[in-house]
Amino acid sequence: MLSSKHILLIIGGGIAAYKSLDLIRRLRERGATVTPVLTRAGGEFVTPLSVSALAGVEVHQDLFDLTKEADMGHIQLSRSADLLVVAPGTADLMAKMAQGRADDLASTLLLATDTPVLVAPSMNVRMWDHPATQRNIATLKADGVAIVGPNDGDMACGEYGPGRMAEPLEIVAAIEAKMGDGPLKGKRVLVTSGPTHEPIDPVRYIANRSSGAQGTAIGAALAALGAEVVFVTGPADAPPPSGVEVVKVQSAAEMLAAVEAALPVDAGIFAAAVADWRVASESGSKIKKQDGKLPTLEFAENADILAKVSQMKTGRPSLVVGFAAETDDVITNATAKRKRKGCDWIVANDVSPETGIMGGSENDVMLISETGSEDWPRMSKEAVAERLALKIAEELADAD
Incomplete structure (x- = not known):
């Protein structure tokens, strides 16, 4: 996928700069040409010689190199690449980018470019x-x-805490997704995944039994087809996919806020097992056990994220896909859910304990739309995700 692609790699000044050496190697293994730019601070962590040896080309460091600036070299350098990658992206370098500053070669290249930019942040957790x-x-x-x-x-x-730079292969996956020429290139897709945790007190919560594996597979499949994926995940067992924008949340309220912040998108895939209810009044301290007495919990209904997005008057995604985990009358209940929520498709499955679906590696789904139901054979969750991603691509292509 990266054969003959030209990557301009800006190495910022952080301890994670050592990972950029492996990143160069991984990119070149995949056929990419890498032109490295080393900031002055970056040069305190890795040497120009090591970077140059791995890249196989000269390292650029100085904005005021007169032999190059006679031809406005920094302008050409910034625009000859297919993608600019900043790894590590320090707090200082990202601040310069956000403010439009250009006081060294790296920041000048980033300001002068009309090429897409990808940043892999790296910093102390408090700075992040x-x-x-x-x-x-x-x-x-x-x-x-x-x-x-x-x-x-x-x-x-x-x-x-959060702040560790993504691993080199994760960055490679993000680069491949960014530069992919698949059928979803140029499309922005939202995926929700995992359970939500609704707190009772500081140590207890209400949750659904969801590993997040199906959502992760869907996010990865969409990214592989070239989509820009915003992946909003609750506290799932399955790690998020590589090459996507990850937003981590805990509660249904946080998930709704993250979904609204991600809009507008071309499609929304709502695979998360969002808790229907929360405790109306969360206790600020641990509820103590009292002999012979049970605590009384008053419940409140969580916002219906799928319905809210499906029924938007303006800015609604072209395609909204919900999920229905049922234990009986799967088609009947899922069909009613699609109509009630107002979404375009429902991916329904039977999660009765004897199926082994919930938390397992396989899924057995039916795709329900306005035209009826389509029964898919039992297959791995990755295969379900790939098939669903291709159908989404076809639907969005038809919408265009």
């Missing part, structure tokens, strides 16, 4: 969570910059 960084990320996304990661994990500073 800081409101200024989050404002900058929102600005970059609004400007069309793609983001991959960051991941949760141990930091070089000893802290733990």
Whole structure:
């Protein structure tokens, strides 16, 4: 997929810069040409010689190289690539991008380019969570910059949390998705996945038994067809797919807010097992056990995310797909759900305990639309996702 593609790789100044050496190797293995740009801070973590040796070409570092600037070299460098990749994307470098600053070669290239840009953020967890960084990320996304990661994990500073740069193969997958020429290229698709956790008190919650495996498979299949995927996931067992924008949430309310923030999209695939109810008044402290007395929990209904999006008056996705996990009268209940919610398709399955579907590796689904039901054979969740992604591509192509 990357054969003959030209990647301009900007290496920022962070400990994760060492991963960029492996990233160069992985990209070249796939046939890509990599032109590296090393920031001054990046040069404190990896040497120009090591970067040049792996890339097989000269490393660019200085904005004011007179032998190149006679021909406005920084302008040509920024526009000759098929994709600009920033890895690691430090808080400082992303702030420069968001503010439109151009005080070194890397930031000047990013400001002067008309080429798509992909950033792999890397920084301390507190820096990542800081409101200024989050404002900058929102600005970059609004400007069309793609983001991959960051991941949760141990930091070089000893802290733990979001901020670890995505692994090289994850970045490669994001690059392939960004540059893919599949039938969904240019389409933006929202996928929800996993369960939601509705808190009772600080240590207890209400949830559905969903691993998130089917949602992950769907996100990966859509990205493989070239879609720009926004993947909103609850606390699932299955990891999110590579090459997509991941938004992690806990509760149904957080999922609804993330869905609304992701709009507009061309299609919405609502595979998450969202809890129907929450505790009306969450306890701020652990509810203590009292002999002979049971706690009284008052419930409230969560917002119906699928119905809200399906029934939007303006900005509704061209295609809205819901999921129905049923234990009896599958077709009847799922058909009624599609009409009640107002979505275009329902992917229905029987999750009775004896089927082994819930939490298993296979699925047995029926696709229900306005024209009737289509019974698919039992297959792996990956195969279900690939078949569904192809049908989505066909539907969106017809809509155009």
